[in-house]
Amino acid sequence: MTTLDDCRKLDAQDPLRTLRDHFEIAPGIIYLDGNSLGAMPKGAVDRAVEVVSRQWGDGLITSWNTAGWFDLPQRLGDQIAALIGAGTGEVVVTDTTSVNLYKVMSAALRISAADHPDRRLVVSERSNFPTDLYIAENLCKELGFKLQLVESEQELAQSINCDLAVLMLTHVNYRTGAMYDMAAVTASAQASGALVVWDLAHSAGAVAVHLKAANADFAIGCTYKYLNGGPGSPAFVWVNPRHVDRFWQPLSGWWGHAAPFEFAPGYEPAKGVARYLCGTQPIVSMSLLECGLQIYQASAAFGGMPALRAKSLALTDLFIDLVHQRCAKHNMRVVTPVDHARRGSQVSLEGGDETDRNFSYAVIQALIARGVIGDFRAGDGKRLHDIMRFGFTPLYLGYEDVWNAVEHLRDVLDSGEWKQPQFRQKNAVT
Numbered sequence: 001m002t003t004l005d006d007c008r009k010l011d012a013q014d015p016l017r018t019l020r021d022h023f024e025i026a027p028g029i030i031y032l033d034g035n036s037l038g039a040m041p042k043g044a045v046d047r048a049v050e051v052v053s054r055q056w057g058d059g060l061i062t063s064w065n066t067a068g069w070f071d072l073p074q075r076l077g078d079q080i081a082a083l084i085g086a087g088t089g090e091v092v093v094t095d096t097t098s099v100n101l102y103k104v105m106s107a108a109l110r111i112s113a114a115d116h117p118d119r120r121l122v123v124s125e126r127s128n129f130p131t132d133l134y135i136a137e138n139l140c141k142e143l144g145f146k147l148q149l150v151e152s153e154q155e156l157a158q159s160i161n162c163d164l165a166v167l168m169l170t171h172v173n174y175r176t177g178a179m180y181d182m183a184a185v186t187a188s189a190q191a192s193g194a195l196v197v198w199d200l201a202h203s204a205g206a207v208a209v210h211l212k213a214a215n216a217d218f219a220i221g222c223t224y225k226y227l228n229g230g231p232g233s234p235a236f237v238w239v240n241p242r243h244v245d246r247f248w249q250p251l252s253g254w255w256g257h258a259a260p261f262e263f264a265p266g267y268e269p270a271k272g273v274a275r276y277l278c279g280t281q282p283i284v285s286m287s288l289l290e291c292g293l294q295i296y297q298a299s300a301a302f303g304g305m306p307a308l309r310a311k312s313l314a315l316t317d318l319f320i321d322l323v324h325q326r327c328a329k330h331n332m333r334v335v336t337p338v339d340h341a342r343r344g345s346q347v348s349l350e351g352g353d354e355t356d357r358n359f360s361y362a363v364i365q366a367l368i369a370r371g372v373i374g375d376f377r378a379g380d381g382k383r384l385h386d387i388m389r390f391g392f393t394p395l396y397l398g399y400e401d402v403w404n405a406v407e408h409l410r411d412v413l414d415s416g417e418w419k420q421p422q423f424r425q426k427n428a429v430t
């Protein structure tokens, strides 16, 4: 049996524990939602003042050159490249994940159509994040492809055949936290002649990603989740250099032009991933992302991404063990894989009181009222069950936090506190 004392000892021995000092997290809050919106880096406040007041207010338009605004997408892209196993100059930060997915899927489908005109199938998972499916659905209609949604690994394996044009998967599932073996899945799809697009929304900054070693074709991802870029901070896009100059993406705006300030009437795409830019970037928001990325640079002194990944697994192992040990009588099921190679940086629970449809939602609300912030994701009433999601960010969470979170959960369940009516009211954002 694990004790509170064990957890305190683990914290005392943890070389990464000082990284928490880079974040603004109110006392008493245990933040388990960094997989949805990362916590605020302390440096973000000064950076916001600097960008708004000095660079914009004083510098006015000269700041495009003097404050390095113009090359921010590339500069931040290089910092992210280091976290996802991509090369320098291969990643840009721009637009949203949804928009970037539209661009890379368009490119992938056009490349496939040129190389293998008879392949008309696009495959993804029914449990993928909805925006990914919506973007794919519409693009398939537009370009004459068929979208097939698989529901199991077995169906996925069967779908990898001579009809497959593009396989579009999210590396770590947003609901279950299950992680694919990127290299193995990529190799098998490519062996059949298909291209593979990876969504790294729940991977970047959370698990070690090696895009080039896995020989992936395209990747996109969020920066406001584990990378702590701030609400709505722009997303990133990576294209394998073997594809990047073959087709330009369809949002052919002036920022992706070879010479934007020549104001030529005709479009000529820039060389490399810069052509995946479209229009003027949200500089204030993008500037704040750098504060989140700097904390990853600071983590290098303590072992960087491999050390963060090891701690994330230790935290999620501890959470799973404590839920089993301390909440046993409440029939909570861990839906996240126990196998480390298959687990992202979150733990999802389902179950509890089967007779109450609001159970998972109400438990999360009761925990939030106690300062333990996780979230709820609704099921579809059929195959997908309602889940309680707990994200574990090793940059700012410790072992005692995990202990306390499970104690609150146990208390909310033992006391029946979750049954109180105020925990049933639904908010717009869950």
Ligand SMILES: *Cc1c(COP(=O)(O)O)cnc(C)c1O
Residues within 6 Å of the ligand: 096, 097, 098, 099, 129, 131, 132, 170, 174, 199, 201, 202, 222, 235
């Ligand atoms: C969070 C998330 C998104 C979000 O897309 P936005 O365009 O930033 O709203 C997309 N895909 C996945 C898999 C996600 O988890």
